[in-house]
Amino acid sequence: MSNGTCLVCDYMCASCVMVNGISKCSTCSGSTYLDSTTATCKNCPNGASVCSSSTVISSCQTGYHLTSNSLFCLACPSNCLSCPSSNSVCTSCLTGYYLNSSLCYACTKSNCASCVFFSSSQYCVGCNTGYYATGGSCYACPSNCNACSGATCNTCATGYYVSSGSCLAIGTSVDNCNTYSSSTTCSACSSGYYLSSNQCLACSILCTTCTGLHFGACSACTTNTNLFNQICLPTSDLSSTSYQLYYSFPSAQSYISAGSQDCNHYMYSGATVTLNMNELAGSQVVLKWRVFSKSQSSSYTVDWTNTDGTVSNSFTTSSSSGQSFPLCSSSPSTLYHLSIGAAIITSVKISNTLSFTSTTTLALQ
Numbered sequence: 001m002s003n004g005t006c007l008v009c010d011y012m013c014a015s016c017v018m019v020n021g022i023s024k025c026s027t028c029s030g031s032t033y034l035d036s037t038t039a040t041c042k043n044c045p046n047g048a049s050v051c052s053s054s055t056v057i058s059s060c061q062t063g064y065h066l067t068s069n070s071l072f073c074l075a076c077p078s079n080c081l082s083c084p085s086s087n088s089v090c091t092s093c094l095t096g097y098y099l100n101s102s103l104c105y106a107c108t109k110s111n112c113a114s115c116v117f118f119s120s121s122q123y124c125v126g127c128n129t130g131y132y133a134t135g136g137s138c139y140a141c142p143s144n145c146n147a148c149s150g151a152t153c154n155t156c157a158t159g160y161y162v163s164s165g166s167c168l169a170i171g172t173s174v175d176n177c178n179t180y181s182s183s184t185t186c187s188a189c190s191s192g193y194y195l196s197s198n199q200c201l202a203c204s205i206l207c208t209t210c211t212g213l214h215f216g217a218c219s220a221c222t223t224n225t226n227l228f229n230q231i232c233l234p235t236s237d238l239s240s241t242s243y244q245l246y247y248s249f250p251s252a253q254s255y256i257s258a259g260s261q262d263c264n265h266y267m268y269s270g271a272t273v274t275l276n277m278n279e280l281a282g283s284q285v286v287l288k289w290r291v292f293s294k295s296q297s298s299s300y301t302v303d304w305t306n307t308d309g310t311v312s313n314s315f316t317t318s319s320s321s322g323q324s325f326p327l328c329s330s331s332p333s334t335l336y337h338l339s340i341g342a343a344i345i346t347s348v349k350i351s352n353t354l355s356f357t358s359t360t361t362l363a364l365q
Helices: none
Strands: 013-019 022-028 032-035 040-043 048-051 057-060 064-066 073-075 080-082 097-100 103-106 112-118 121-127 131-134 137-140 145-149 152-156 160-163 166-169 177-180 186-189 193-196 199-202 207-210 218-221 225-228 231-234 256-262 267-276 284-293 299-305 312-318 320-325 333-344 353-357 362-364
Touching: 022 032, 022 040, 057 064, 097 112, 121 131, 121 137, 131 145, 152 160, 152 166, 160 177, 186 193, 186 199, 218 225
Parallel strands: 218 231
Antiparallel strands: 013 022, 032 040, 048 057, 064 073, 097 103, 112 121, 131 137, 145 152, 160 166, 177 186, 193 199, 207 218, 225 231, 256 267, 267 353, 267 362, 284 333, 284 362, 299 312, 299 353, 320 333
């Protein structure tokens, strides 16, 4: 940090400190080591995965082995995955190769993905997509089948569904559907979508998998976010030094009293987006919101009110732009961090609401 601003460390540093106005590495990332003299991170010797200096190696990368004096990582034989003590004796091979007399040889059986060597012959134990293994060889699955057990199909190609062990063409296509249970019925959606009334609807913007619309329905998150109380939060939003409560709105659309759905359920748009706060209770509330916007606006007006009139505050919240995310089929959105502090509520009433007033389309999560 310099003058209250966080500066980027050198790309090889895992962490750094500022000394006399100069950035110095304090810890290093993988396959590098800290040079205490220069306070910089340097690359480990070729083939090394962990080292403490240019001459002291702890472990080697896949396909290399460590010499007895721990000075070098030497390459294993061709197509070899591991050779713990020698660069001429292999103990395991890459996929598509088999081990024979400490060396790796390519599987040559037709449509074979992995094989073993036994009694002077190759035996296939794993086949390419659309084939199954039996008797050491690979045979074709039924027509339009991706995975099968003998002549019985388990998984069909896109545009087909399993019926009595065979693959039949679907009659009506459902957008973003991955698996069908009949000619018109979707049973599983593609990643990033969830199934609702035979439709595949988009998960919340940071979800990779979810069980329902928007808030509180995520089950897995995108890179650089964490799953917290069924919502995906950017890593920087999680603090280990203070207690944090993240309130997640139910998915019922009745909780949205202003604004309309946009971008295949990713966003709500309108001059005002209003959310019902009925489940929120307390004597003092600090609200923190993350807002996604397709525009590059730097501020939003936020109103907090209730029917008793005990709270009626308007906040013009400055926001700092963060990471950009792809949204819909065009124009990426930007993540903004908004905060409202110390809103005093003397009496919690039925229709507490929080309104985001803006001229842009927002995704609130």
